[in-house]
Amino acid sequence: MDMMLRIGELVLKCMLIVSLFFIIPYIVGCLPVIRWKWQKPGVASAIVFGTVLLWGIFLLIALPCTLWWGKFKGLLVLVAMAWGLCAAASLMLLKQELLAPLRALVQRMRQPALLPIMVLACMLVMTAVPVFLEHQDADDATYVALVTGVVQTDTLYGHSPYTGASLDQDGARRPWRVGWQRILAPFPLLVACYAKMSGLHPAIMSHTVLPGVLIPLAFMVYSLLARTFFPDPEDHWIFLLIMCTALAFGGFSAWSTGSFLLLRIWQGKALLAAIFLPLLFLLLVQEQAQGLRGEHWCALTAVTMAAVMTTIMTSVFVPLLLAAFCLWQIWRTRRFGQSLILALAGSPAMAQGIAYHILK
Numbered sequence: 001m002d003m004m005l006r007i008g009e010l011v012l013k014c015m016l017i018v019s020l021f022f023i024i025p026y027i028v029g030c031l032p033v034i035r036w037k038w039q040k041p042g043v044a045s046a047i048v049f050g051t052v053l054l055w056g057i058f059l060l061i062a063l064p065c066t067l068w069w070g071k072f073k074g075l076l077v078l079v080a081m082a083w084g085l086c087a088a089a090s091l092m093l094l095k096q097e098l099l100a101p102l103r104a105l106v107q108r109m110r111q112p113a114l115l116p117i118m119v120l121a122c123m124l125v126m127t128a129v130p131v132f133l134e135h136q137d138a139d140d141a142t143y144v145a146l147v148t149g150v151v152q153t154d155t156l157y158g159h160s161p162y163t164g165a166s167l168d169q170d171g172a173r174r175p176w177r178v179g180w181q182r183i184l185a186p187f188p189l190l191v192a193c194y195a196k197m198s199g200l201h202p203a204i205m206s207h208t209v210l211p212g213v214l215i216p217l218a219f220m221v222y223s224l225l226a227r228t229f230f231p232d233p234e235d236h237w238i239f240l241l242i243m244c245t246a247l248a249f250g251g252f253s254a255w256s257t258g259s260f261l262l263l264r265i266w267q268g269k270a271l272l273a274a275i276f277l278p279l280l281f282l283l284l285v286q287e288q289a290q291g292l293r294g295e296h297w298c299a300l301t302a303v304t305m306a307a308v309m310t311t312i313m314t315s316v317f318v319p320l321l322l323a324a325f326c327l328w329q330i331w332r333t334r335r336f337g338q339s340l341i342l343a344l345a346g347s348p349a350m351a352q353g354i355a356y357h358i359l360k
Helices: 002-035 043-069 072-109 114-132 143-153 180-184 187-198 202-229 233-248 257-263 268-290 294-310 314-333 336-344 347-359
Strands: none
Touching (some): 002 043, 002 072, 002 202, 002 294, 043 072, 043 180, 043 187, 043 294, 114 233, 114 257, 187 202, 202 233, 233 257, 268 294, 268 314, 294 336, 294 347
16 A cells, blocks of 8 residues: 555656646747747747746746745745746637647657657666766755755745754844845745645755756757758757767866756756757847847847846856847847847846846
C-alpha cells in the first residue's frame, strides 16, 4: 500500500511539473503567437513565449510583494491566480485554435528521419546528465539556500541564506538586507513558487526539475533561431546538431554558455546567457528583416521583462545588445525615430540598472 501511495504521489508531482512548465505556458503562449503574431505558430514558439509572459507577470507581482507585503503564501496565491486567469483567457479566446500547433507537430512526427532522431537523442542525453547525476560547487549557498529559506519561513527574503538568521530581528521588515539584486531580479522567488506548487523540496526543484525543463526550453529557442536563419527544414536539424556539439564541449570554461546551460541552469544568469539573449537576438534579427512592427516591439518588451526577472546582469547585457542593433539600424536606414522606439523595448532592463545603482 505504501508503495502504491508513493507511486501515485510521484505520478501526481510529475503531472504538476509538466503542467507548470509545458501545458500552461503552451496555452498562454498560443495567444501571442497565434493572435498577436509574435512568432510563427508552433508548439516550441508557444511554450517559449508563454513562459516569457508568465515570468514577466511574475516580475510585476513579486516586486511589490517583496517590498511591502513580505509573505510568501500571499505571493504564491497572487501568482497562481494571475497565471490561471491568463490560461483561462487564452482558452476562451482561442478554443479550437489551440490544437492547430499540436496537430502540425503530430503530422511532422509521422515522417521520422535520421537527423531529428539524432538531435533528439543528443538533447535527451544532455538533459539527463544534470537531472540524474550530482553536481556540486555551484553557489548553492546563495541560490538554493535562498529559495529554501523562502519556502520554509514563509517570508520574502526575511532570512540570511548563509546562516539562516532572521534579517528582521528588530521587527521592521528590511528585505534589502539580502541584496537589492535579489529584489530587483526575483528569480529565487519564482523557483520557490514552482517548488511549492509542485510539492517538491527547493533543492530537488533546482537540481533535478529545472535542468529537465529549462534545457529543452533552451533548445526550443535554438529551434526558433534555426527556423529564422535556414529556410530548409533539414538545415534546422543540422544547426541543432551543431548546437548540441558546441554545448556538449563547452566545458573549456566555467563561464561558457555550455557550462551555464548544462551544469547550473537553475541560476538566473545561466538563463540569461542560454535562453533570453539568444531569444532577444532572434527578435532583433526578425525586426531588421521585417521592419519594426507593434507585435515585434511588444515581444521584445515582454522578453526583456522576463530576462529582468532572472538576474541583475540583464541591466547590462540587454541594453548593450539593443544599443548595438539600434546603432546598426541608424547607420543603415538613417531613421532615428524607429531606433528610439526599439530602444524603449529595453526600458525594463535600464530601469532595473538605474534602480540598482541608486539603491545599493
